[in-house]
Amino acid sequence: MANKLHIVSLGCTKNLVDTEVMMGKLQNFELTDKNDEADVIIVNTCGFIDAAKKESVNTVLSLHEARKDDSLLVMAGCLSERYQDELKEQMPEVDIFTGVGDYDKIDELLVEKKSRFSDEVYLIDGAERIVTGSSYHAYIKLSEGCNQTCSFCAIPSFKGKLKSRNLDSIAREVETLVKKGYWDFSFVSQDSSSYLRDQNIKDGLSLLIQRIELIEGVKSARILYLYPSTTTMSLLKNIAKSKIFHNYFDMPIQHINDDMLRIMKRGFGKEKTLELLNFMRSLPDSFVRTSFIVGHPGETQEMFDEMCDFARSFGFDRMNIFAYSDEETTSAHEMNDKINEETKVKRAEILGDIATECTGKSLEAEIGKTVNIVIDKESDEHEFLLSARELLWADEIDGEIYVNDRTDDESELQFGKIYKAKITQLVGNILTATVDNAPSKS
Structure with a gap:
């Protein structure tokens, strides 16, 4: 087989880990930034919201237009998994389709030149990765899937229920990476604060913190993607006590209005969400990041105004703003009271400006430190x-x-x-x- 590989990872850092697994399986290939010289082109797609889906399709089509005649074009990942039948029919440009279950079998798929969709979601356990983008930092995936039932999220429909890695598997991966010179780690999943709950362990992240602290050579760590209703005060206190894990809190709350949180099926209302956020903010050298969704079905102007007032006043260090994307297989897709596109765009711009102001204030507060x-x-x-x-x-x-x-x-x-x-x-x-x-x- 010819040996030049061009690979693109779209979407989240969890996708990046899976892309790095594929790179680990294809080390006999020479990586190239020039897709028109590549013998194999792989796009690890995102299928979360409409904008990500369009980016994935456009990326694949753009790469197809410039590729060599005898090259192989592979469409992998979430979008491919979610719409496997439709994409096979509508995108003849793609030679091989594969979803979220066969990242570690990518070498076999290229040899066979066949599409494959395994029933089980792939969860790294001992596979060699080619960590990209840094000589000292790596992302570590804790789990796959999600047990939450958020009204707007389609992830459980194609990634299934929560499936956590065991502590030994994670520790071995970190130890291996430390031996290669990595010392800074970010732990990620769809719902990190639910880690090990599928194994009837309530506060798995606290156990993770204890385990990682025992690994010599780890100097710095943080946890991304906490979920409000599965984040405990005990966990936050254990992060605060850690000498390795930073007081870094990434908890997407999506809204702050009580009625909208209920409509979104977020599990927690405003009072308990504020209790967590205020404690995070009170800790020394804390960094608090969140995400908001605007324009969800049923969101009134009053609800939106309440979210804006809160976002402006709380003191978040960073905020991500998303306009609601109407995704099939979600409960919100079936709801009435849909918000028109013009209003969603306007609200996203307004809250986006507030997010920019808050980031500016957070950065200004660093001056002199x-x-x-x-x-x-x-x-x-x-x-x-x-x-x-x-x-x-x-x-x-x-x-x-x-x-x-x-x-x-x-x-x-x-x-x-x-x-x-x-x-x-x-x-x-x-x-x-x-x-x-x-x-x-x-």
Whole structure:
């Protein structure tokens, strides 16, 4: 088989882990950024909401137009899984279709040149990955599927119920990556705070924290995608006590109005959601990220205004804003009181502006602080500026810091190392910092 591979990972970081598994199985291929030179092209698609579905289809078609005549085009992942019959019929451009169950069999599929959709969702357990994008940070997938019944979410319809990895499997993967030089980890899943609940263990994340803290070489960690009704105060306190896990709280609440939370089938109302958020915010050096959905069926102007007032006043560090996407197989799809597209777009713009303001305030509050940063690369802005991030922040998600000076200029700054740095100013939406000592031993 010819040996040039072009691979594209769309959607979330959980998809990225699966893409890295495929890369691990295809190490006999030479990776290329030039899709017109590739012998095999793989797109790991996203099928979550309408915008992601369109991006996936357009990416596949665009790659098809430029590819070599004798190349293989593979459409994998969530969109392919969710609409396997329709896509096979409507996209003859694709040579091989596969869903969310056969990432570790991608080498076999290429040899057979056949489509395959296994019944079980693939969950990494010992497979070798080619970690991308960083020499020191890696995402670790905790589970697949979801037991929640959110009105707007189609994920359980094609990924099924929650299926957690066991602690030993996760620990072995982290240990393997530490031996390769990785020391910063972000733990992800559809609903991370439900980890191990499918095995009748209520607070699995607390057990995970204890286990990861025992692994020598892990210097930094954070947990993404907490779900309000499965996030316990005990868990938050255990994160706060950890010397490795940051007070980083990523909990998409989607709304704050009591009636809308009930309509969305979120499990928790406003009072208990606020109890969690206020505790997160009260912790030292905490970072709080959330997501909101605007324009869900039944959302009144008053409900939207309440969400805007709350988003503006709470003090979130980052917010993601989504306009409601009407997805078949969801309960919201069958609801009346649909919001028209013009109103959804307008509301998303209004809340998006608030999110931008809140991010700006969060960044301004960093000025004058001395924080731990990691330098990743040369910046795109100027050859004398280095691109870094605050160690607390999630990799490539929460922003960038330009390092433009240091007090000790005797040694060259190194990529992938932790430094103490003083935040000096905010230029646009990017902070600048001065490194003032040698790499930290923390």
